[in-house]
Each structure stands twice: as C-alpha cells, then as structure tokens.
Amino acid sequence: MQLKPIDQQVVVVFGASSGIGRETALRFAQRGAKVVVAARSAQGLDSLVHDIRRMDCEAIAVPADAADFEQVKAVADRAVAEYGRLDTWVHAAAVSLYAPFEQTKPEEFKRIVDINLIGQAYGAMAALPHLKREGRGALIHISSVEARRSLPYQSAYAASKHGIEGFLDALRLELKHQGSSISVTNVMPASINTPLFSKARTRLGVKPMGVPPIYEPGVVADLILHAAAHPTRELVAGGTGRALILAQKIAPQLVDAYLLRRGFESQRTTEPKSEDAPSNLFKPIEGYDTTEGDFGDQARGSANNWFEQRPIIKWGSIAAAVGAVALLTARAVRSSR
Numbered sequence: 001m002q003l004k005p006i007d008q009q010v011v012v013v014f015g016a017s018s019g020i021g022r023e024t025a026l027r028f029a030q031r032g033a034k035v036v037v038a039a040r041s042a043q044g045l046d047s048l049v050h051d052i053r054r055m056d057c058e059a060i061a062v063p064a065d066a067a068d069f070e071q072v073k074a075v076a077d078r079a080v081a082e083y084g085r086l087d088t089w090v091h092a093a094a095v096s097l098y099a100p101f102e103q104t105k106p107e108e109f110k111r112i113v114d115i116n117l118i119g120q121a122y123g124a125m126a127a128l129p130h131l132k133r134e135g136r137g138a139l140i141h142i143s144s145v146e147a148r149r150s151l152p153y154q155s156a157y158a159a160s161k162h163g164i165e166g167f168l169d170a171l172r173l174e175l176k177h178q179g180s181s182i183s184v185t186n187v188m189p190a191s192i193n194t195p196l197f198s199k200a201r202t203r204l205g206v207k208p209m210g211v212p213p214i215y216e217p218g219v220v221a222d223l224i225l226h227a228a229a230h231p232t233r234e235l236v237a238g239g240t241g242r243a244l245i246l247a248q249k250i251a252p253q254l255v256d257a258y259l260l261r262r263g264f265e266s267q268r269t270t271e272p273k274s275e276d277a278p279s280n281l282f283k284p285i286e287g288y289d290t291t292e293g294d295f296g297d298q299a300r301g302s303a304n305n306w307f308e309q310r311p312i313i314k315w316g317s318i319a320a321a322v323g324a325v326a327l328l329t330a331r332a333v334r335s336s337r
Contacts, residue, residue, distance in 0.1 A: 001181045001231045003087075003138055007032030009228065010083040012075060014066060014123055015093030017044025017284070019194030020142060023217040023291040024090055024224050029057035031225065036079040038064045038072075039093065040280075044289035066093040066119025067111075069126070076126040085134050088228045089127035091120050092142040094157075095281050096196060098267065099203035101155040108201070109156040111281055116160035121167055128182070136181035140227050141168055142220070145190050145241040149248040149255060151211065152263050153204065172233070183231035188245070189220045190238030193299035195288035201279035207271040209295060211263065213240055216299045217291050226309050239304035 131137030191210025
C-alpha cells in the first residue's frame with residue numbers, strides 16, 4: 001500500500017480549531033498539502049486559516065459539529081468540491097468531563113460518546129466514499145492511551161476512546177478483505193499540553209490536568225503526518241503512554257495499584273474551578289483557539305517518536321521487553337517455591 005507524498009495531498013483535519021488538530025493542520029499546510037479544517041468554533045477556524053494563508057499555503061474552513069452526520073458529510077463534500085478529491089482524513093475532535101462516575105449526568109456521558117466515538121465513525125463514513133474513488137488514502141483517528149487503559153475521573157472519555165479502537169479494528173479488516181488501499185491508523189496520545197483541560201467541564205473543584213509527564217502537541221502531529229504518508233496500524237504519542245499500554249497488557253493489577261496511588265491527585269491542579277465555569281461540552285467557547293494549553297513549563301518532546309516511525313525496531317523492542325518481564329516473573333515464581 002502506497003500513499004501520496006504529503007505535498008500532493010488534500011487533507012481534512014476535523015477538530016482543528018485548537019490543540020492537536022490545529023498543530024496538525026499547520027504542519028500539513030507547511031508541508032504543501034491543501035488543507036480543509038473543521039470544528040464547531042468558526043472563530044477558531046477563521047484564525048487558523050488566516051495563519052495558514054499567511055504562510056502562502058492553501059486552506060479553507062468548514063464549521064461543523066462532529067455529532068451531526070450531515071455536517072460531517074458536508075465537510076468531506078466541500079473538500080472534494082473545492083480541490084477535486086480527498087486523500088487523508090484526520091479526526092481529532094474530542095470533549096471531556098472530569099468527575100467521578102457517580103457525579104456524571106446521563107446527558108454528559110451521552111454527549112462525550114456522541115462527539116468522541118460516534119463523531120469518529122461519522123468521519124470515516126463521510127470520507128470513505130471519496131477515498132475509495134481515489135483508489136487509495138488514509139483514515140487517521142486520534143483516540144488516546146485511554147483506548148487501552150482507563151483513568152479515574154474519566155469514565156465517559158475512556159469509554160469513548162475504547163470504542164474508537166473497536167470500530168477501527170473492524171473497519172481495517174473489512175477494507176483489507178476488500179483489497180482496498182486505504183490505511184486505517186489509530187493514534188493514541190498520552191497527556192498532551194493542549195487547551196482540552198481548560199475547556200473541559202469539571203466537578204473536581206479545581207482545573208484538571210493530564211497525568212504527567214505532559215508532551216508537546218507536535219509529538220502527536222509528527223506521528224499523524226507520518227501516518228499520512230506511511231500506512232501504519234497504530235502509533236502511540238509519548239514514551240510513557242507506550243510504557244503504560246505495555247504494563248496494562250502484562251500486569252493490569254499492577255497498573256491499578258499505581259493509579260490508585262498516583263492517578264487521582266496527579267489530575268488535579270491547585271487552580272480553583274467550579275462546575276458552572278464555561279466548558280465546550282455542548283457548545284464551543286471562545287479564548288482557546290491555540291495549539292498549546294497552560295502546561296508549557298512541563299511539556300516536552302518524546303524520543304519514542306523515533307521508535308514509532310520504525311516498526312521493525314519498535315516491535316522488536318516491545319517483544320524483548322515482554323520476554324524479559326516473562327523471564328523475571330518465571331524466575332521469581334521458581335525462587336518462591
């Protein structure tokens with residue numbers, strides 16, 4: 001399966017007004033792609049298109065809500081109407097709530113699933129007919145490390161991210177069975193310094209934050225651009241995320257014990273925030289049309305990207321790590337007898 005070089009692509013980035021989506025759209029434009037950006041915030045999209053055009057690059061904006069299929073379909077149709085085709089669809093739109101499950105309201109849980117999971121499926125549904133007409137292309141869906149390991153205070157978010165992996169696995173097999181040259185990639189970021197935490201609704205009494213370490217948005221954007229040109233099944237953004245996924249596979253009870261000690265307080269800042277503070281759960285809010293969030297002093301790059309972009313080395317290293325853990329476990333069991 002071969003994909004077009006990025007400078008020959010028409011790319012849709014859904015969820016582009018801020019954070020990972022915004023950084024990704026900027027990088028696609030810088031690499032010469034024609035970019036169509038979509039999100040609920042028309043103001044955020046307008047500022048993004050302005051930034052892209054200042055670089056003498058091409059972009060158009062199509063405001064849309066990921067939970068409305070007709071609006072999502074209109075984004076794909078507009079891309080084809082404007083540029084004649086669609087080569088890559090990147091779906092990054094997401095919302096969040098930080099609260100214990102028992103304090104989560106039914107309409108909040110449903111809204112998170114509608115945006116984060118159903119919206120992702122709508123994106124694939126809207127893009128696939130156009131990608132198939134081209135004969136090749138890429139579907140790149142941004143889930144989370146929480147697609148594999150849930151965190152406290154995020155039951156709805158984690159459920160939606162688990163669901164993304166489920167539908168992508170089925171879709172990928174179906175496309176391979178058809179002999180299609182459309183790649184399906186699941187990108188799983190660890191904690192990333194984006195405005196997500198500032199825009200999220202919270203019942204913690206304080207502004208939430210990602211479990212450290214926190215990575216720069218460019219760590220994710222780099223992997224997305226890699227997947228747009230190199231068919232890849234899955235990519236994890238952030239070395240700690242890869243370690244967490246591996247630990248969850250080998251010893252989930254050990255991860256439970258770790259998160260019982262670190263997973264609650266590590267998601268709380270000291271900045272007070274009431275549950276009535278503005279959030280983007282049901283509608284966009286102004287003032288957050290940026291790539292980065294409020295944790296720039298903690299954000300860092302990730303050497304893990306080098307491994308993620310070299311699958312033979314990556315999976316060889318993972319196999320060696322699993323083998324080493326199994327050997328140590330077997331020795332410990334023998335010595336205890």
